[in-house]
Amino acid sequence: MILKLLLYASFSFIFLSFLSVYWKFIRSSKRIYDTLQSQGIPSEPFVPIVGQLSELRRRREHGQLLEYHQELTKKHGLIYLFWLGPYSRLVIQEPDLIADVVGRTSAQNYMKPVDLGLRLKPIIGIHNLFVSNGTEHERARKMLNPAFHFTNLRSMVSIMTYQTQKSIDTLLESSSAINLAIEFNNLTLSIIASSAFGKSFETMTNAREIVVHGFTEVLSAISYRASRMITFFPIVSQLPFWKKNIVDKGTRDVNNFVDQIITDRRQDRSESLCASADLLDLLLSAVDTQGQPFTDQEIKDQALTFVFAGHETTSNLMIWVIYELMTNPSVYRACQDEVDRILPDGMIPTYEHLNELHTIEAVLQETLRLYPPAPFFIRQCIKEQTIGATTDHPFRIPEGTIVLTNVYAVHRRSEYWSRPNEFDYTRWLRDPVTNLKPKLAHPFCYLPFAAGPRNCIGQNFASLEAKVILAMLVQQCHFQLEPGQKIVPEIRLTMRPKYGLLAKITRRR
Numbered sequence: 001m002i003l004k005l006l007l008y009a010s011f012s013f014i015f016l017s018f019l020s021v022y023w024k025f026i027r028s029s030k031r032i033y034d035t036l037q038s039q040g041i042p043s044e045p046f047v048p049i050v051g052q053l054s055e056l057r058r059r060r061e062h063g064q065l066l067e068y069h070q071e072l073t074k075k076h077g078l079i080y081l082f083w084l085g086p087y088s089r090l091v092i093q094e095p096d097l098i099a100d101v102v103g104r105t106s107a108q109n110y111m112k113p114v115d116l117g118l119r120l121k122p123i124i125g126i127h128n129l130f131v132s133n134g135t136e137h138e139r140a141r142k143m144l145n146p147a148f149h150f151t152n153l154r155s156m157v158s159i160m161t162y163q164t165q166k167s168i169d170t171l172l173e174s175s176s177a178i179n180l181a182i183e184f185n186n187l188t189l190s191i192i193a194s195s196a197f198g199k200s201f202e203t204m205t206n207a208r209e210i211v212v213h214g215f216t217e218v219l220s221a222i223s224y225r226a227s228r229m230i231t232f233f234p235i236v237s238q239l240p241f242w243k244k245n246i247v248d249k250g251t252r253d254v255n256n257f258v259d260q261i262i263t264d265r266r267q268d269r270s271e272s273l274c275a276s277a278d279l280l281d282l283l284l285s286a287v288d289t290q291g292q293p294f295t296d297q298e299i300k301d302q303a304l305t306f307v308f309a310g311h312e313t314t315s316n317l318m319i320w321v322i323y324e325l326m327t328n329p330s331v332y333r334a335c336q337d338e339v340d341r342i343l344p345d346g347m348i349p350t351y352e353h354l355n356e357l358h359t360i361e362a363v364l365q366e367t368l369r370l371y372p373p374a375p376f377f378i379r380q381c382i383k384e385q386t387i388g389a390t391t392d393h394p395f396r397i398p399e400g401t402i403v404l405t406n407v408y409a410v411h412r413r414s415e416y417w418s419r420p421n422e423f424d425y426t427r428w429l430r431d432p433v434t435n436l437k438p439k440l441a442h443p444f445c446y447l448p449f450a451a452g453p454r455n456c457i458g459q460n461f462a463s464l465e466a467k468v469i470l471a472m473l474v475q476q477c478h479f480q481l482e483p484g485q486k487i488v489p490e491i492r493l494t495m496r497p498k499y500g501l502l503a504k505i506t507r508r509r
Contacts, residue, residue: 032088035398043081051083063488063498089404095444100387102452110379113402119226122251125301147282154351155275156195160468163190171505177482181500185315192310196279197261198272214254221246223492258300313373314462316496320371326481335474354467362428368448375408375495377450407447416445480504
């Protein structure tokens with residue numbers, strides 16, 4: 001009798017588990033596939049649960065993810081469907097369609113996908129601008145907008161110049177080739193962490209090692225687990241395998257570190273390094289329209305997100321821009337000439353100087369075009385919508401569809417960019433009379449920081465930081481590319497050189 005009950009319970013568990021998987025992953029995915037295919041949207045084969053995950057993982061490991069999407073575009077056109085495991089990805093590469101998805105009039109029909117939050121929860125939590133949705137996101141965005149007002153950013157320039165000078169002094173001590181990917185990652189991490197956490201980051205024992213581990217090794221482990229669908233199934237994800245120990249230890253260390261920093265600031269045991277309030281001060285003092293502040297968990301998640309997103313994207317931008325300067329001597333000289341004129345005799349840049357660096361600004365914008373830090377961004381449809389009404393082929397996006405915008409491809413479309421694969425910073429130079437930037441061919445053809453109500457809140461911080469770093473590097477250093485390197489982009493959440501970037505650095509004479 002007991003054996004029968006155990007067999008019945010086991011059978012019931014297996015049946016309910018299968019039913020849950022079928023309903024959550026197979027049935028909903030097939031509905032999306034059928035709806036889009038019936039409207040003429042081409043698709044890779046619908047394979048329940050796994051989709052094209054194995055091919056995507058193989059291409060990613062070989063640094064061929066961008067080539068894979070180019071192949072799919074050649075095969076299917078500018079709109080197509082593929083499957084990241086059980087989750088749909090409807091790829092769009094038309095600015096008009098992108099506007100219909102992320103523009104202010106339609107953004108309420110979309111949210112950040114659930115699977116993105118599942119993947120990043122261990123490292124940045126869920127109560128932050130990056131993965132939160134609905135009223136929580138709207139409330140936090142309004143509370144945090146003042147933190148990135150130019151008056152606050154202006155006070156952070158001194159941190160940027162101080163950390164950059166420290167990094168340059170270290171770089172110039174080496175007589176052998178240096179991996180710029182590592183050095184720039186450390187530099188941008190120091191800048192954003194100092195801007196967020198103040199003196200605590202500079203004085204706490206092992207602070208840098210804790211944060212570097214948390215945002216490098218843990219992110220790599222999370223990517224490994226996600227590509228094998230481990231994070232999609234709660235029971236499986238809790239098993240002590242597949243680099244779970246790396247995720248757990250890194251997450252625990254980073255969370256304890258940030259908890260201590262928040263406690264120290266609340267008890268006046270730490271202070272800002274800025275001339276005025278830093279990001280942590282602003283998080284602690286922000287209130288919503290009802291006068292309610294962030295909870296401690298929200299403060300921690302938001303702070304972790306600033307550090308995570310703020311160092312990774314700018315670090316990659318600096319790697320690619322120095323690579324372009326080393327391979328384009330005339331562009332390099334143009335930057336040097338401008339810096340020498342605006343910042344003579346080794347002058348440290350101020351906020352006012354940065355506004356005069358138009359060539360530096362143009363070079364950074366062209367780098368963002370060719371190497372967008374986030375080459376893809378995604379939104380999940382939560383209310384069925386028809387997009388493409390102004391095109392020849394409007395179609396309905398069913399609820400649940402995850403839409404992927406291929407920013408990398410849009411930035412290289414010949415319809416919107418002359419000589420799209422050529423590095424031409426002059427396309428961004430301001431008019432010498434009006435001081436205005438050139439007008440884009442389409443409002444949604446340039447998306448380095450996404451677009452719409454969920455664009456990157458820290459884009460002005462990142463732009464200012466990149467100007468400081470590039471101006472000081474060009475002013476003081478000469479970079480020479482180490483020959484024989486294989487430079488291929490690796491895509492995780494961001495785009496970086498898969499094998500780093502080696503260069504010899506000497507003091508500029």
